[in-house]
Amino acid sequence: MTSTPEPRPARNAPWRTPARPSGPTNPDPSTPPEDVYLAIGRIVGAHGVRGEAKMEIYSQHPERIPQLRRVYFNDDPAPVRLLGARLHGGQALLRLEGVVDRDAAEALRGTLVRISGSQAKPLEEGEFYHYQLIGLAVFLEDGTPLGELSEIIESGEVDVYVVRRPDGGEDLFPALHDVVLEIDPVGNRVVVRPQVWEDEPPRQARVVRAARPRARGPRRADH
Template identity: 40%
Template sequence: MQLVVGRIGRAHGIRGDVFVEVRTDEPELRLGPGAVLLTDPAATGPLTVESGKVHSGKLLIRFAGIKDRTAAEALRNTMLIAEVDPDERPEDEDEYYDHQLIGLDVVLTDGTPVGELTEVVHLPYQDLLTVKRPDGSEALVPFVSELVPEIDLENQRCVIDPPPGLIDLAEAELDGGPEQDR
């Protein structure tokens, strides 16, 4: 399984260092010294991380074979891709990789089918799960324990407990939501 773990930004200095926009929760594992990363576009890689450090709050990496600013600048906007064992799990039991969640059947707490989890949207304040309904419509469910009480990878299920109106707009109108208070 391949995961995008970063995007190369601008060059820094004259020795081939580049800033990397991190797109993984485990940069020390995926972008640490010795890590071999595939690239998109593929013509620029694979790249091996020689060293890395935090500089001005950003990750600064040097790749083996990239020895000057010109070579580093040529890598700008290249996506970095790590090979990950599909059975690998994050250390925390309540964390999941996106690829483990995509494709799960989404059901309500009573077992009623809702749809399929098609995407995990990462926002600064919280993650959202995109659920594709059987009618083709999509619903966004905040990925918080109150609304997503269970992820069952063994049975390929994501159990949700949405408030009225989150999944079915008709429920919001029937429950006398905020619109009736006006």
């Protein structure tokens, strides 16, 4: 039996970083995904008088939320038993162990709700969680160190990687395969090719140093 190679992404296809940071603090980029906690939403108030909590959904797969049986709050590693969950009006309504009335649910307002990486949907080829990229060393194609990937701006279909230089300045790179050539969280390495502008000689490139794009709101986490 013969096999055909997987198609390579188009040169201008975006790198996919479907998940927001895992919580109030980021783990080390080399941490395996199954060993981290991923944000799926934030509690925004109470629903009704029987203790249901309303959660703003970050997940790209909200249909998976009713299947969950445990969640985690903020940076607390202790699991919280999820007695039930349902989707309602673009939000998730959670029934949590020990939360029996409206006051108890309201007290959770602002709480970040997370799941363990082992509960998450596996990443596809070429996908990375945000925590796997933040803090990586960034190099040009010829090996010249450029700085550290300090932030990911979610500006629409294509994320923008912010690289902080040693002098404190910032360079911006769209997360496209012909600009970001390599991402290696285990090797602590990102390789970029600065964009070439039409008014410059061939093979001469410059790093984009421009005003930051305005983000269109948080991209939902994949789980």
